[in-house]
Amino acid sequence: MEFWLELGRGPLFRLAFALMVLGLGRIVVLTLAGALEAWRRSPDRMVDWRQVVRRTAEWLIPVNRLWRRRPLYSTISLAFHIGLLAVPPFLAAHILLWERSTGLSWAALPQAAADGLTLAVIVSALLLVTGRLAGSTARAISRRQDYLWPLLLATPFASGYACSNLRLGPASYQALMLVHVYSGDLVMALIPFTKIAHCVLAPLSQLVTALAWKFPVGAGDRVAATLGYGDRPSWLEGARSAGPAPAAARSAQEVCAR
């Protein structure tokens, strides 16, 4: 047991943490590079930066917009997010581990606040899943991962809370700590590859949208030419109905590869 715990806390933690940081770094860099490319290829390079900043801030600091609609859901979701972001990096016990291995330390949350936020995460995760299951519309648009994520995210919180607040025997303490460590590692390793990547991508959404509406000059003509309709733009009579697929058209993979 001790061996597995050390493995999860040591090498596996480092691996998961590195995966998270590098994975998130990779998609941020890719997104920014794509945005820069779009901006470069846009002939006017006119972007309403004020609008981009304003709309980004509106959701990052949700004091205004969040409450206007669906206030109950908003409250639950906000509690969930605050706990998720605040507790793991600022829990005194976690900081102690960092200090031991790297010598770095920073200010910790008061224990009572950390406990309160932890409970908030657990309760709100359950409520979010319940809400998803209860509403027929929410159910219709949900994927498996949409149900699993709140539960997976709440697992290290629930097990961590139990370890630090309940009177447990050594065996159950160790078992729960094992759950805590491994679920935490799993979450970190998965973040960059799933919707939780929004933790770093959401602030870039408004920028991406603003640039996506910047169309390159002549793109429409080039698309038609690539598809073999260079001389038959879509507005001509029968432009897309005549006979077999044009010779110049290639398979999707070929077009992508070029």
Place this chain on the structure above:
Amino acid sequence: MRTLTEAERRRAFASSRKPEIAARQRLPVRYHVEDFEVADRPRRFLQAMAAILKHTHYRLALDHYARVSAKCARCTAQCQIYLATGDPRDVPCYRSELLLSVYRRHFTLAGVLRGRLLGDPGLSDRQVQEMAESFYNCTACRRCWLECPMGIDHGLITHLGRYILSEIGIAPRALVVSTREQLAGATGNTSAIPVPALLDSLEFLSEEMEEAKGIEIPFPVDRQGARYLFLAPVSDFLMEADTLMGIAAVFRATGDSWTLGTGYYDAINYGLFYNDQVLEHVLRKIRREAERLGVEAIVIGECGHASRTAKQFYPTYCGGREALPVLNIMEYTHQAWKQGRLRLRADAISEPVTYHDPCNLARLGWIVEQPRELLRAFCARYVEMTPGGRENICCGGGGGTVSIDEIRPYRMLVGGRAKAEQIRATGARYCVAPCANCKKQLRELAEEYGLECEIVGLHDLLYKAIIFDRESEYGG
């Protein structure tokens, strides 16, 4: 808002298409589509999508949206279509997922690998059919975008989805036929109005105004070196005489030189609704006319999509930062009034007046306060609609759907229901809707719901309030 009753639902979604055509085209949609190649459609859809992603920046957005989409369903509170139907397939996030899932499956490494491993055959004809239906149920009003914590612009996805579909031949006939006349027809405009007919109606309008106001109010045509080139949505010349007279009167009062061009006089650009190639080619026509006449700026009439396409994409396609400035006519009028070059008689309109924000003007906050300030200046009783401004509710005919006559029941019962209730609640006698598309849809709504409210343009009312300086010479 209550959802549709079963009877309303049947009426709204009834199709007037002949079943044999729907079967032949394998397309159970409600809008008419010209015949096109049906065989091998999923593959051709993917080809078109690949070609579009290759030559444009849409991949940036698709990639981002596919990663962050959290399916939180907040957008349900904003979408008037969903609020009317209560159908999960009308949740903006569901609609976007139709295309995002194709992107994930066919255009990302993980999707391609997973598809191979699981033996997933990929895009099916059923999915293409569902997209053809779904993307034209959306009015592309982009109100959901305001409410999306992830910042997903579902309107952009609708735009892209329709673009891909149009490249394999699926687009509403109403839009395609108008565009054909505009880009390849003899008259070169969407309403097929020939130049002599245009000149006739302009002369007629001038005579009308002279009779009413006692002064000459001309529509200058082909004036080389005029300051402003004016383009109206061309349907205004058939249906919105009052708007045009108001605009001519404003120019007469300010004395600025302006002109219409007989080389090209249509601001309508359906490219925004279904195809980027159309978008660019229509704007190039405007550029040629502006260069021919040597104007300093382009003024677009009362029309939401025409104004947004020109404002947003004219610089893109027609010269970048050096492109001529583009104004909406309400910006021009507002500016002139602010500068004291246009005088308005206070309380010229005594009945209650309300203002409907066209999505394409208000959603980004471009034109929100200007018309309101003008209306307050000459209307005794101006009342607001709630919500309004950036958060306005779409008329229900946005995204080109208003031009598709065969889906009128859908526009009335689903798209426009929220708007009808909103207008009724204001108790206004006039509803100002400075957009050709909104006007048509709102008039149909007023008829359907028995609203005691006249739908007008801003300049229709303003015409009644302008104080002319009779001494001033026309010119400038």
